[in-house]
Amino acid sequence: MSESSGSASVKAEPFVLTTPLYYVNAPPHMGSAYSTIAADAIARFQRLLGKKVIFITGTDEHGEKIATAAAAHGCSPKEHCDTISHAYQMLWKDLDISYDKFIRTSDPVHEEIVKEFYSKVFSKGDIYCADYEGLYCVNCEEYKDEKELLENNHCPMHLKPCLLRKENNYFFSLSKYQKQLEDILAAQSDFVQPPFRLNEVLGWVKNGLRDFSISRASVEWGIPVPNDNKQTIYVWFDALLGYVSALLKEGEEPTLQNALSSGWPVSLHLIGKDILRFHAVYWPAMLMSAGLDLPKMVFGHGFLTKDGMKMGKSLGNTLEPKDLLFEFGSDAVRYFFLREVEFGNDGDYSEERFINIVNAHLANTIGNLLNRTLGLLKKNCESTLGFDSASAAQEIPLKHNVKELVEKARIHYENLSISSACESVMEIGNAGNLYMDEHAPWSLFKQGGASAEAASKDLVIILETVRIIAIALSPITPTLSFRMYSQLGYSRAQFEAVTWDDTRWGGLKAGQVMAEPKPVFARIERKGEEKKDGGVPPKGVKERKRAPQPQRVAEAQP
Ligand SMILES: Nc1ncnc2c1ncn2[C@@H]1O[C@H](COP(=O)(O)OP(=O)(O)OP(=O)(O)O)[C@@H](O)[C@H]1O
Numbered sequence: 001m002s003e004s005s006g007s008a009s010v011k012a013e014p015f016v017l018t019t020p021l022y023y024v025n026a027p028p029h030m031g032s033a034y035s036t037i038a039a040d041a042i043a044r045f046q047r048l049l050g051k052k053v054i055f056i057t058g059t060d061e062h063g064e065k066i067a068t069a070a071a072a073h074g075c076s077p078k079e080h081c082d083t084i085s086h087a088y089q090m091l092w093k094d095l096d097i098s099y100d101k102f103i104r105t106s107d108p109v110h111e112e113i114v115k116e117f118y119s120k121v122f123s124k125g126d127i128y129c130a131d132y133e134g135l136y137c138v139n140c141e142e143y144k145d146e147k148e149l150l151e152n153n154h155c156p157m158h159l160k161p162c163l164l165r166k167e168n169n170y171f172f173s174l175s176k177y178q179k180q181l182e183d184i185l186a187a188q189s190d191f192v193q194p195p196f197r198l199n200e201v202l203g204w205v206k207n208g209l210r211d212f213s214i215s216r217a218s219v220e221w222g223i224p225v226p227n228d229n230k231q232t233i234y235v236w237f238d239a240l241l242g243y244v245s246a247l248l249k250e251g252e253e254p255t256l257q258n259a260l261s262s263g264w265p266v267s268l269h270l271i272g273k274d275i276l277r278f279h280a281v282y283w284p285a286m287l288m289s290a291g292l293d294l295p296k297m298v299f300g301h302g303f304l305t306k307d308g309m310k311m312g313k314s315l316g317n318t319l320e321p322k323d324l325l326f327e328f329g330s331d332a333v334r335y336f337f338l339r340e341v342e343f344g345n346d347g348d349y350s351e352e353r354f355i356n357i358v359n360a361h362l363a364n365t366i367g368n369l370l371n372r373t374l375g376l377l378k379k380n381c382e383s384t385l386g387f388d389s390a391s392a393a394q395e396i397p398l399k400h401n402v403k404e405l406v407e408k409a410r411i412h413y414e415n416l417s418i419s420s421a422c423e424s425v426m427e428i429g430n431a432g433n434l435y436m437d438e439h440a441p442w443s444l445f446k447q448g449g450a451s452a453e454a455a456s457k458d459l460v461i462i463l464e465t466v467r468i469i470a471i472a473l474s475p476i477t478p479t480l481s482f483r484m485y486s487q488l489g490y491s492r493a494q495f496e497a498v499t500w501d502d503t504r505w506g507g508l509k510a511g512q513v514m515a516e517p518k519p520v521f522a523r524i525e526r527k528g529e530e531k532k533d534g535g536v537p538p539k540g541v542k543e544r545k546r547a548p549q550p551q552r553v554a555e556a557q558p
Contacts, residue, residue, distance in 0.1 A: 014051065018268070023313070025084075029311060029321065031272070033321040039057070042413070042418075048471070055098065057097070061104055062233075063219060065141060113245040114245075115223065116256050117256060134165065135162035137162045139157070143165075157310065157312070169216065171213050174211050181285060184294065190297060191296075204281055215232065216232055216234060240282070243269070265295050268297045332358045332521075343419055364523075374517035376441055383515075384511065384512070386460070388508065393460075398432070463514070466488070470485050471503050480521055
């Protein structure tokens with residue numbers, strides 16, 4: 001991605017990004033939440049740059065696995081999909097996901113788009129009928145190559161046996177697009193990110209592409225193949241087109257032309273590495289066949305793992321996001337996973353690490369800095385700024401340091417190095433804390449006169465640093481950032497109007513009145529940890545409370 005300057009000018013071309021459309025075989029888990037949180041951070045960052053963003057997420061609802069899951073719950077596939085899709089939407093709400101469009105592949109408008117697309121590919125001569133026999137993983141909804149399977153034909157991802165299946169299906173001529181795909185991957189080196197995943201994709205393509213079946217004779221819960229109602233369209237062929245259907249406006253006639261005119265091609269498909277082949281090989285070939293533009297980038301991130309295995313619905317080894325949210329709150333969950341897991345690589349969850357990171361960074365480095373400073377301002381300056389931040393900080397090193405770190409954070413966000421962006425912002429917090437400790441304004445106030453004046457300038461300088469942190473961290477911790485902003489005396493509307501340009505030094509003005517100091521982030525107490533109000537809780541009393549409760553813990557004042 002670019003390193004061009006972060007301007008707030010509105011670009012005509014929207015930034016369109018997508019999460020995977022999650023398969024509704026079971027409710028969402030922390031892995032599904034991870035992709036969506038990351039996409040949300042990117043969407044929020046792009047909006048801060050002044051871009052028009054179309055952020056698409058949704059659910060993939062057809063196929064054999066869904067019909068089986070519905071039967072197991074004694075309901076119809078549609079009822080099952082309604083329930084699980086709703087669970088995704090509720091979780092996204094709790095996680096502060098700012099999506100613009102939630103697409104469900106059982107939506108009738110999507111069916112129209114799939115049928116039109118299928119007919120285009122058919123007219124191109126890229127669909128034919130043939131018998132196929134192969135090993136099928138129902139959990140991947142994919143025929144597998146024997147070479148990629150474990151002992152006894154077990155799927156390496158789901159650890160379940162693949163079954164031999166023989167069907168008469170419609171096939172897509174993927175092999176026809178081998179050369180074109182090789183050329184695209186060579187010419188557009190950032191089409192697949194991170195770079196090591198591009199090598200993976202190049203390997204698959206160079207090994208030779210085989211046509212794949214795009215219909216199922218044995219699956220009823222799906223979109224009927226045009227002109228052959230005995231077969232339904234393969235769930236992946238159908239699901240990928242959800243990214244197109246999502247662009248249709250409310251009430252608009254469901255045609256490809258209408259959908260494509262509202263933002264195609266996608267700027268970024270953000271996916272887990274498990275579905276890279278579908279997005280970086282099958283999907284571009286399908287689009288080329290239909291004569292549609294290709295997405296600009298496919299980013300395959302790593303897995304959240306448990307005992308080294310991918311956390312997933314089929315394996316059932318998942319971490320429940322609702323529990324984490326209940327206990328720690330949305331900002332903590334978002335921050336931990338985006339800061340802790342280097343974006344692109346795998347990462348493991350540990351509660352101890354979660355608590356340590358979140359307490360150290362959000363409660364101490366940021367929350368405590370703001371709270372201490374506001375406490376001093378209240379005590380010594382009636383919570384009112386005596387100087388503009390621009391005039392308070394003429395040529396101090398902190399100001400230059402902050403400027404450099406903000407620019408680093410911006411470049412990291414642009415390059416999707418989300419963890420490094422968090423790190424740069426936290427360095428701003430460290431610099432602010434160091435400034436506070438070195439200048440010790442509490443003792444300058446005691447000296448009075450010119451020293452007291454210097455102290456009140458110091459407070460403005462630190463609060464300006466915190467203001468910049470609030471903006472730069474807002475793609476990751478939107479709720480916490482708003483709490484910080486309102487402590488600085490700004491309204492919700494003022495917070496919502498900020499752009500990345502507002503990270504420039506000089507926002508705080510003399511006379512601005514700060515809010516009553518309240519901790520913006522409650523430190524998480526470990527089970528059995530001694531509480532500030534005295535001792536461990538008595539037996540039978542729940543040790544942790546629902547987060548966030550910022551007023552619960554007041555950090556020590558200097
Ligand atoms: N453990 C995980 N770590 C990171 N992302 C994950 C994880 N599990 C799922 N995802 C996200 O969800 C996408 C797959 O969605 P899907 O609905 O198929 O979930 P799943 O839990 O992987 O299902 P299954 O276990 O049945 O394969 C991945 O590409 C990724 O974006």
